[in-house]
Each structure stands twice: as C-alpha cells, then as structure tokens.
Amino acid sequence: MLIWVLFKMALRSLVTHKLRTFLTALGIIIGVASVISMISIGEGARLQTLNTISKFGTNIISIKPGQQKSRHVTTGKVDTLTLDDANFIENNTPLITGVAAQVYRSSQLKFENKNTNTTVRGTGPSYARVANFTLDRGRYFNDEEVRSAQRVCVVGSTVLKNIFEGINPLGKTIKVDGKNFLVIGVTASKGALSWFDPDDQIFIPVTTAQKRVFGMKHIQSIDVQAAKIEDLEIIKEDISRFLRQRHNILEGQEDDFYVQNSSEFLNSWGNAAKTFTYLLGGIAGISLMVGGIGIMNIMLVSVTERTREIGIRKAIGAKKKEILQQFLIESVLISFLGGGIGILLGIAISRIVSNIGGWETIVSTQSIILAFGFSVMIGVFFGFYPANKAANLNPIDALRYE
Amino acid sequence: MIEVERLAKIYQIGEQKVTALAGVDFSIDKGEFVAIMGPSGSGKSTLMNLLGCLDLPSSGVYRLENLDIQGLKADQLAEVRNRRIGFVFQNFNLLPRATAQENTELPLLYGRVPNASxxxxxxxxxxxxxxxxxxxxxxxSGGERQRVAIARALVNRPAIILADEPTGNLDSITGAEIMKLFHDLNRESVTLILVTHEPEIAQQAKRIIQMRDGKIVSDEINVVMPC
Known part of the structure; x- marks a missing residue:
C-alpha cells in the first residue's frame, strides 16, 4: 500500500534527523506532560477538598439567622432563631433524622496551668451524628444533661493535644471562661481544612452555653439532617414555611433567616476547584500550542530542504495529495511520538508531586485522551501549512532547486 | 505517438513577455531515437518540459498517444508522467536516502502497480x-546512478523516455556506456528523446532536431555511426 510506503518514508526521514525530530517533539512532550500533570494535580486537590468537606455530612440543611430587610435597608437583627424554632422543626418536619441547634463563640480554655483559645460550641445530643463526629473515648452528653444545663463537655482532638498532652482527660475538670466543666468524651479526629480545623473545638450542651457561658437567648445556627439527599429540597421548603409562620413574616416580606443545603455548598466548592483545574490545564495547553508552532517551523525548514526531492517525486508521478500525505504523516508522527512520551512524563511528574509534596494527584483517562488527541490534532493543524506548501510546488522549479 | 502542432510557450516576466517556444510542429513515431539540439536559450528545455508534461503550453496542441495534453489538470498531468513518460536527468535526481531498488520502485508505487519490488x-x-x-x-558511481535513473524511467513501460543531457555529468567512458544502454533500449523499440548540446552525443541519434530562438531550424534523419 502506498500509505504504508509513505509512512515508512516519513519514519526514515525522522530517523535520519534524530536530534531534530527529538527537539521538535520536545515541545509536544513538554506540552502534553504539563497538561496531564497540571490536570492531575488540580483534580487531586479538588477531590481532596471535597472529601474533607463531605466529612461534615452532605445531607445537611443549615439554617442561619438572617438580616431582615425593609425597603432595602437592613435592620440588623441576627437573633431571630430560637431554641424553640429548632424544637418545632425537630417535632414537625417529616423525612429528617436529626436537628442540632448551635451557639458558638471563641473562648479561653484552661486546664491546670495550660491555656488555649478554641471554639466552644453549644449543641444538642444529636449534633455528633448530624455533624458526622465519632467519639474516640467517653460519651456525648444526653437529653437529660441538655435539659438540666449540666456543665459537661466533649473535647476535640486538637484541643486534647494542645492542653492535655497525653493525660487522659476523662473525668478531669477544665475551665471555660472561668467556669468549671467536666470532660466526658473526646471526638475522633476529622482532619483539618486549610481555613478551618473541626477538631479545634469543644462541645457543651446548648442550654448550658446559652444560660451559663454566653448569656444569650437566641441560637446561631440549626443543622438539620435529612434521611435521604433527594429529600433536601422538600425539607428546605417545609422549614422555610414553618419559620415564616413562627416569625410572623407576611407574604411579600423577605425571610429573616437563610436556609442552605450542604450539597449546594459542596457543589459550588467543587465548581470553583474545577475552574482551577481548567485554568491549570489551559495554561499547560498554551505550551502545547507552542509545541505545535515548533512542528510547523521545522516542517517548513524540512520542505525547503527537500524541495528537489519533492520535484523528483512530482516528475515521476506523485500527485498533490500524495505529497501532502507524506509531509502530514511526518508531522503527525512527531506529535504522536511527543504525545506518547509526554503522557509517560506527565504521569511520572504527577507521581513525583504526590510523593514529594504529599499532595494527592489523579491522572484521569480523560486528561490523557484529551492531551494526546489535542497533540495529534496540533500535528495535523500545524503540519498542514508546510505540507500544503510542498504539495503545491511547481515540479520544474522544484527540480531546478539547488 | 507524439504529435505537436504550433506549440508555443510564452512566459510573463514582470511586464515583459518572453517567447520561449514560438510555435513548433513535428511528430515522433514509436521506436524513434531523436536528439533535440540547440544552444542555451534556444527553447529546447522548454520543449522538454512540455513534452514531459511538467508544464502546459501557452497555445498549440500536444498529443501523446492520442491523448490531448493541453488542458489537463495538475493531477492528470502527474498521472500522464507516471504512466507514459520516463525521465533521465543530467544530475540523476535519485532520492538520496532510498536504495537503488526503492528508487526504481517509486513510479510503480505512485502508479499503484502491484508486485512493485x-x-x-x-x-x-x-x-x-x-x-x-x-x-x-x-x-x-556516477554511471551506476544514471543506470538506476534509467531503470526508474523504464520501470512503468512508458511511451517515451526523455533524457536531458544524460551524459553531462559523466566522464566520456561512462557516458559511452550509458549511450550504449540507450541504443540497446532503442533496439527493443523504446522511444527515446534526448536533449543535448553536445554534437557527439546527438550524432548517435537516428534523427536530429536543431533549435534556435524558440523555433526548429532543421529536422533531419541522421545516419548512425556504429559505436
């Protein structure tokens, strides 16, 4: 077959100019390798973040007090949610498995002579389940302790590390804003996000927090856990209706609370991370383009160098198409070669980044197909102009070319 | 086999028109051995390009094996060159990276002839x-290269072999060997057209066409001296 012969000829000409072929392919190698490694790093970062975020639970609806606006002027009320609201939601909303009202504030902890600042979170007994905390030691406080506003607390693992330093905290007494609390449990570590460490907090009964520590009547947040993710929207609507009723909000007036679905948060985070990945991939794609220009450059040189060869081929009967094919095969071969080596290099780079940076990377099949397909397309695209130039040479001039 | 009527080629160089070939008429039959002679600028190279279907005439008729060449498109010309014409050049024009056999195969490959090797x-x-x-x-060696070129010209069983100064780059002994090869081929009824400015080479042809200023000045049968 002629195409096979053309392929062999192209291969021979590439082998003859080994260094030139390699340098030309290098542009594509670097381009493909950077596309693959950048996307793998971006994807790794995205999944790692999402994994950590989803540890907080994905089937959570979070209610926050909102600012009531009248005639676009904010009237600054942020104490619209009460413990009664939470109880009402818990008792009247179908399809839910838990409600956790919360108040929180940064406070000083003291154990013996050690101090630390941490978030003190007042919650109910179902908070551990709703927020996806498991207990490492001891127990969580129960309904009775919440009802009677007992001074008991459960500490996070970061707090444990900061002030107990290897001492078993169970049964010990710590001071929260100067008041004594009995430690009854320790939560298992969830791992920190860059902006927030869920293990750096202690949990106390919400009633205790309101009456004895913070001195407030309202609550700052209600987390509602849905039995199934599919029901999140219905539950959201129910909650909005209940709260509008209870807060006496008339039709046409805006809510004095926010209801947010955790999977929405997760989605928006995921999208932001995706954009980051695309950005990285796009920048890497530019280097692939530059590699393509390198191919075009070398192919133009090659066409000029081989003007006489083209003349000979035309004189003995090569048609335009056949000359075009020959040179296109060469440029595509270069980009194929570059793409292949680039994939291996890209995988190697993301492995190295994983090992050295301790950063998870994910080499996806899609990114490999994308980068490889793109590089072959670049071979065709940037090879076409030189190949066309060769195909359109006048045989007489080409034969005379010195 | 070849019929040429009022064949002309005029080049436009800037604003100036240069008449390279001013309307020539002749015909060549199968099995002939024709030498085209003339000083440089006489139009013999232009005629050679036209006969070789590397170029199209400005006017006139060129018929090769009853096929009208004028008016053909580039790819059709390529096909005519591939099937009906064999070229032998002064500087051999072989592909440097291909073997003798691969060079010889090339016209067959472009012509998609099976069993090429x-x-x-x-x-x-x-x-x-x-x-x-x-x-x-x-x-x-130079002589061997020209033999490869002749093999390549022969391989597609063309109607004519066009040789442009085939001995120009060879020493006289090798040149004589190549000419002997041409004689042998001609005896096997291969039609040969030889373009040369060397009278000794032209003298070996059976017919000599002399050109000057784009016109044929003489067209005579030549009595071949035994070589």
Whole structure:
C-alpha cells in the first residue's frame, strides 16, 4: 500500500534527523506532560477538598439567622432563631433524622496551668451524628444533661493535644471562661481544612452555653439532617414555611433567616476547584500550542530542504495529495511520538508531586485522551501549512532547486 | 505517438513577455531515437518540459498517444508522467536516502502497480545493476546512478523516455556506456528523446532536431555511426 510506503518514508526521514525530530517533539512532550500533570494535580486537590468537606455530612440543611430587610435597608437583627424554632422543626418536619441547634463563640480554655483559645460550641445530643463526629473515648452528653444545663463537655482532638498532652482527660475538670466543666468524651479526629480545623473545638450542651457561658437567648445556627439527599429540597421548603409562620413574616416580606443545603455548598466548592483545574490545564495547553508552532517551523525548514526531492517525486508521478500525505504523516508522527512520551512524563511528574509534596494527584483517562488527541490534532493543524506548501510546488522549479 | 502542432510557450516576466517556444510542429513515431539540439536559450528545455508534461503550453496542441495534453489538470498531468513518460536527468535526481531498488520502485508505487519490488528488480537487471539493488545512491558511481535513473524511467513501460543531457555529468567512458544502454533500449523499440548540446552525443541519434530562438531550424534523419 502506498500509505504504508509513505509512512515508512516519513519514519526514515525522522530517523535520519534524530536530534531534530527529538527537539521538535520536545515541545509536544513538554506540552502534553504539563497538561496531564497540571490536570492531575488540580483534580487531586479538588477531590481532596471535597472529601474533607463531605466529612461534615452532605445531607445537611443549615439554617442561619438572617438580616431582615425593609425597603432595602437592613435592620440588623441576627437573633431571630430560637431554641424553640429548632424544637418545632425537630417535632414537625417529616423525612429528617436529626436537628442540632448551635451557639458558638471563641473562648479561653484552661486546664491546670495550660491555656488555649478554641471554639466552644453549644449543641444538642444529636449534633455528633448530624455533624458526622465519632467519639474516640467517653460519651456525648444526653437529653437529660441538655435539659438540666449540666456543665459537661466533649473535647476535640486538637484541643486534647494542645492542653492535655497525653493525660487522659476523662473525668478531669477544665475551665471555660472561668467556669468549671467536666470532660466526658473526646471526638475522633476529622482532619483539618486549610481555613478551618473541626477538631479545634469543644462541645457543651446548648442550654448550658446559652444560660451559663454566653448569656444569650437566641441560637446561631440549626443543622438539620435529612434521611435521604433527594429529600433536601422538600425539607428546605417545609422549614422555610414553618419559620415564616413562627416569625410572623407576611407574604411579600423577605425571610429573616437563610436556609442552605450542604450539597449546594459542596457543589459550588467543587465548581470553583474545577475552574482551577481548567485554568491549570489551559495554561499547560498554551505550551502545547507552542509545541505545535515548533512542528510547523521545522516542517517548513524540512520542505525547503527537500524541495528537489519533492520535484523528483512530482516528475515521476506523485500527485498533490500524495505529497501532502507524506509531509502530514511526518508531522503527525512527531506529535504522536511527543504525545506518547509526554503522557509517560506527565504521569511520572504527577507521581513525583504526590510523593514529594504529599499532595494527592489523579491522572484521569480523560486528561490523557484529551492531551494526546489535542497533540495529534496540533500535528495535523500545524503540519498542514508546510505540507500544503510542498504539495503545491511547481515540479520544474522544484527540480531546478539547488 | 507524439504529435505537436504550433506549440508555443510564452512566459510573463514582470511586464515583459518572453517567447520561449514560438510555435513548433513535428511528430515522433514509436521506436524513434531523436536528439533535440540547440544552444542555451534556444527553447529546447522548454520543449522538454512540455513534452514531459511538467508544464502546459501557452497555445498549440500536444498529443501523446492520442491523448490531448493541453488542458489537463495538475493531477492528470502527474498521472500522464507516471504512466507514459520516463525521465533521465543530467544530475540523476535519485532520492538520496532510498536504495537503488526503492528508487526504481517509486513510479510503480505512485502508479499503484502491484508486485512493485519484483518489477523494479527486473528493471535494474535490464540496466545491469541487479547486484547493486540494496545500495544507496551515495554508494554508487556516477554511471551506476544514471543506470538506476534509467531503470526508474523504464520501470512503468512508458511511451517515451526523455533524457536531458544524460551524459553531462559523466566522464566520456561512462557516458559511452550509458549511450550504449540507450541504443540497446532503442533496439527493443523504446522511444527515446534526448536533449543535448553536445554534437557527439546527438550524432548517435537516428534523427536530429536543431533549435534556435524558440523555433526548429532543421529536422533531419541522421545516419548512425556504429559505436
């Protein structure tokens, strides 16, 4: 077959100019390798973040007090949610498995002579389940302790590390804003996000927090856990209706609370991370383009160098198409070669980044197909102009070319 | 086999029109051995390009094996060159990186003729070079290279072989050998057209066409001296 012969000829000409072929392919190698490694790093970062975020639970609806606006002027009320609201939601909303009202504030902890600042979170007994905390030691406080506003607390693992330093905290007494609390449990570590460490907090009964520590009547947040993710929207609507009723909000007036679905948060985070990945991939794609220009450059040189060869081929009967094919095969071969080596290099780079940076990377099949397909397309695209130039040479001039 | 009527080629160089070929008429029959002679600028190269279907005339008629060449498109011309014309050039024009056999095969490949390597080998045998089939042009002597070029010209059984100063780059002994090969081929009724400015070479043809200023000044039968 002629195409096979053309392929062999192209291969021979590439082998003859080994260094030139390699340098030309290098542009594509670097381009493909950077596309693959950048996307793998971006994807790794995205999944790692999402994994950590989803540890907080994905089937959570979070209610926050909102600012009531009248005639676009904010009237600054942020104490619209009460413990009664939470109880009402818990008792009247179908399809839910838990409600956790919360108040929180940064406070000083003291154990013996050690101090630390941490978030003190007042919650109910179902908070551990709703927020996806498991207990490492001891127990969580129960309904009775919440009802009677007992001074008991459960500490996070970061707090444990900061002030107990290897001492078993169970049964010990710590001071929260100067008041004594009995430690009854320790939560298992969830791992920190860059902006927030869920293990750096202690949990106390919400009633205790309101009456004895913070001195407030309202609550700052209600987390509602849905039995199934599919029901999140219905539950959201129910909650909005209940709260509008209870807060006496008339039709046409805006809510004095926010209801947010955790999977929405997760989605928006995921999208932001995706954009980051695309950005990285796009920048890497530019280097692939530059590699393509390198191919075009070398192919133009090659066409000029081989003007006489083209003349000979035309004189003995090569048609335009056949000359075009020959040179296109060469440029595509270069980009194929570059793409292949680039994939291996890209995988190697993301492995190295994983090992050295301790950063998870994910080499996806899609990114490999994308980068490889793109590089072959670049071979065709940037090879076409030189190949066309060769195909359109006048045989007489080409034969005379010195 | 070849019929040429009022064939003319006019080049436009800037604003100036240069008449390279001013309307020539002749015909060549199968099995002829024709030498086209003339000083440089006489139009013989232009005529050679036209006869070789490398270029199209500005006016006039060129019929090759009853096929009208004027008016053909580039790819059709390529096909005519491939099937009906064999070229032999002064500077051999072989592909430097291909072996003798691969060079000889090339017209067959472009013509999509099956069994190319076998036919190519036979053509090389005909010019006495089958033992050098696997050698590249750089490993061959000038005479051997020209033999490869002749094998390549022959391999597609063309209607005519056009040789442009085929001995110009060879010493006289090798040149004589190449001319002997042409005689042998002509005896096997291959039609030969030889373009040269060397009278000694032209004298070996059976017919000599003399050109000057784009016109034919003489067209005579030549009595071939035994060589």
């Amino acid at each position: 076998q036919i190519a080998l036979e053509a090389l045998e005909r010019v006495g070079l089958s033992h050098r089939a696997k050698h590249k042009p750089t490993e061959l």
